[in-house]
Amino acid sequence: MVYNFSAGPAMLPKPVLLRAQQELGDYQNSGMSVMEMSHRSSIYDNIHHQTKKLLKELMMIPDDYEILFLQGGASLQFTMVPLNLRQTGKVGYIDTGVWSKKAITEAKKLGNYVNILASSQDKSYQEIPPIPENFPDDLDYIHVTTNNTIEGTAYTKIPKTGKIPLVADMSSNILSNDYHVSDFDLIYAGAQKNIGPAGVTLVVIKKELLNRCSESVPSMMQYAIHAKNDSLYNTPPTYGIYMMSLVLEWLKDFGGQSAMLTYNQKKAALLYDYLDQSPMFSSPVKPSSRSLTNIPFVSTNADNDKKFIAYAEKQGLINLKGHRSVGGMRASLYNAMPLEGVQALIQALDTFEKEYNNQ
Numbered sequence: 001m002v003y004n005f006s007a008g009p010a011m012l013p014k015p016v017l018l019r020a021q022q023e024l025g026d027y028q029n030s031g032m033s034v035m036e037m038s039h040r041s042s043i044y045d046n047i048h049h050q051t052k053k054l055l056k057e058l059m060m061i062p063d064d065y066e067i068l069f070l071q072g073g074a075s076l077q078f079t080m081v082p083l084n085l086r087q088t089g090k091v092g093y094i095d096t097g098v099w100s101k102k103a104i105t106e107a108k109k110l111g112n113y114v115n116i117l118a119s120s121q122d123k124s125y126q127e128i129p130p131i132p133e134n135f136p137d138d139l140d141y142i143h144v145t146t147n148n149t150i151e152g153t154a155y156t157k158i159p160k161t162g163k164i165p166l167v168a169d170m171s172s173n174i175l176s177n178d179y180h181v182s183d184f185d186l187i188y189a190g191a192q193k194n195i196g197p198a199g200v201t202l203v204v205i206k207k208e209l210l211n212r213c214s215e216s217v218p219s220m221m222q223y224a225i226h227a228k229n230d231s232l233y234n235t236p237p238t239y240g241i242y243m244m245s246l247v248l249e250w251l252k253d254f255g256g257q258s259a260m261l262t263y264n265q266k267k268a269a270l271l272y273d274y275l276d277q278s279p280m281f282s283s284p285v286k287p288s289s290r291s292l293t294n295i296p297f298v299s300t301n302a303d304n305d306k307k308f309i310a311y312a313e314k315q316g317l318i319n320l321k322g323h324r325s326v327g328g329m330r331a332s333l334y335n336a337m338p339l340e341g342v343q344a345l346i347q348a349l350d351t352f353e354k355e356y357n358n359q
Helices: 014-023 042-059 073-085 098-108 207-212 223-228 238-254 256-277 302-314 339-357
Strands: 065-070 090-095 114-119 139-145 166-169 186-190 201-206 294-297 329-332
Touching: 014 238, 042 065, 042 201, 042 238, 042 256, 065 073, 065 207, 065 223, 073 098, 073 139, 073 166, 073 186, 073 201, 073 207, 073 223, 090 098, 098 114, 098 139, 098 166, 201 207, 201 223, 207 223, 238 256, 256 294, 256 339, 302 329, 302 339
Parallel strands: 090 114, 090 139, 139 166, 166 186
Antiparallel strands: 065 201, 186 201, 294 329
């Protein structure tokens, strides 16, 4: 058995892969694969709208929000957000790691109006920084990254921004936590963690924000145009959206977000409990900021990190190498990772540690 701990593209639920395999060449007796269908066909139209319906149900998305299926990953949203939401004032960002810093960099390319409201850079991004109680009134929006895939930190308490729109990059913990959509004004997420395969970008945006965009912004970069055309302004990533629908059906059958959160908490607790008592392996992240979905850890030295990664691969535990910017190791426990995968990892850690101590 192989357990894939990759941070993304990540493992998909086995039932989803098996169903996709079954329907690959002939979807519902159409004689076509979903990959071959026109995005204007009635068959694909059903897939498209069923996916939106499932998202609305599972995320409890209010009626005054629009659901968009876009492309370009979360990285394109780093540019689309300021292009669409900035008016005449300034924008605020909370800096919690590599991806929030990338979002800040892209926003700065559009003008000198970015305010860094808080940062944990001085703590090596090993915690979520204290959030100000009050924000400047002239901000057009405030941007947060709810889960930091590389650093292994996450927000447990969402900032209250009052009348200032709150924007969230939720790529790595969407559909796996108990965040409420109504606490945000715009949510975006690349699909390749919890939603489906790479290629789809989900945007959930309050409809009133669609009116902010200037007509001078290129059409493909305007949320309003995509909303007006039901995410069909250009050919959407049809097969990715189909795969998303299968993942959402699987999540619904599992019990939805609340059941998945409980499951994720159990998985993460097992691994953190082991790391906290181990004399050889440890988590560098401040406990109050720890992510449920991305868990970086290190051994006593870099040489042992490499040895363990090689040992784990022989046990079928793959993609545990930490991000190149931080080193060490990282276990990504997205929704599709079963409890058995975490138990197998802990067993490997324990066995490796005992063998090392007996040398």
